[in-house]
Amino acid sequence: MNRILIAEDESRIVAFLEKGLRANGFTTTAVNDGNQAARIASSEDFDLMILDLGLPGKDGLVVLEDIRGRGEKLPIIILTARDDIHDKVTGLESGADDYLTKPFRFEELLARIRVRLRESRQPSGGSGMTIKVGDVVLDLRTRKVAVNGRHVELSAREFTLAETFLLHPGQVMTREHLLSRVWGYDYDPGSNIVDVYVGYLRKKIDSQLIETVRGMGYRLRV
Numbered sequence: 001m002n003r004i005l006i007a008e009d010e011s012r013i014v015a016f017l018e019k020g021l022r023a024n025g026f027t028t029t030a031v032n033d034g035n036q037a038a039r040i041a042s043s044e045d046f047d048l049m050i051l052d053l054g055l056p057g058k059d060g061l062v063v064l065e066d067i068r069g070r071g072e073k074l075p076i077i078i079l080t081a082r083d084d085i086h087d088k089v090t091g092l093e094s095g096a097d098d099y100l101t102k103p104f105r106f107e108e109l110l111a112r113i114r115v116r117l118r119e120s121r122q123p124s125g126g127s128g129m130t131i132k133v134g135d136v137v138l139d140l141r142t143r144k145v146a147v148n149g150r151h152v153e154l155s156a157r158e159f160t161l162a163e164t165f166l167l168h169p170g171q172v173m174t175r176e177h178l179l180s181r182v183w184g185y186d187y188d189p190g191s192n193i194v195d196v197y198v199g200y201l202r203k204k205i206d207s208q209l210i211e212t213v214r215g216m217g218y219r220l221r222v
């Protein structure tokens with residue numbers, strides 16, 4: 001179970017994040033003020049923190065410096081409404097692992113969270129950043145795909161869908177599971193979007209890659 005600390009003062013965004021993260025199997029704790037955020041980040045055991053820069057009490061950048069000043073390795077993704085390159089640079093220099101500018105798409109945040117969690121578990125880096133099944137290699141850092149050494153362009157959703165299959169080779173994945181993993185809460189359970197995207201992957205990567213399991217879903221051929 002991955003525990004995510006959310007430091008954000010806009011309740012609408014907190015609700016959006018908590019709903020999406022919980023639908024994807026994370027547990028969440030939310031705080032709406034910078035002082036509280038700095039305190040709880042050290043006092044409780046979290047796997048990752050989502051940190052808004054514009055927080056009351058203590059600015060997000062100061063929170064970040066506090067946490068890193070204590071030598072905490074907690075992966076931190078900063079959110080900023082300020083489309084200001086200076087803030088981003090300062091944030092990354094202060095030890096943030098990544099940042100997103102508001103408004104952002106949930107799937108984009110989710111993808112980055114997964115990369116950060118994987119990185120923090122495999123500090124050696126290198127091979128931990130790629131998934132290879134057969135001729136297909138996904139680079140989780142650059143989010144690029146190579147098939148037989150040939151580069152293939154995938155959209156963010158296509159990439160997350162491909163990643164889901166490659167992480168579970170040979171396993172039957174139901175449409176519902178794929179919907180919740182790739183589209184988060186933001187989907188209509190009756191939609192055929194999974195089938196459409198599997199079609200895209202077959203076209204872009206390999207027509208034989210993903211087989212249909214009648215009445216159940218899909219499976220990555222191994």
Ligand code: CA
Nearest residue numbers: 009052054055
């Ligand atoms: Ca804010």
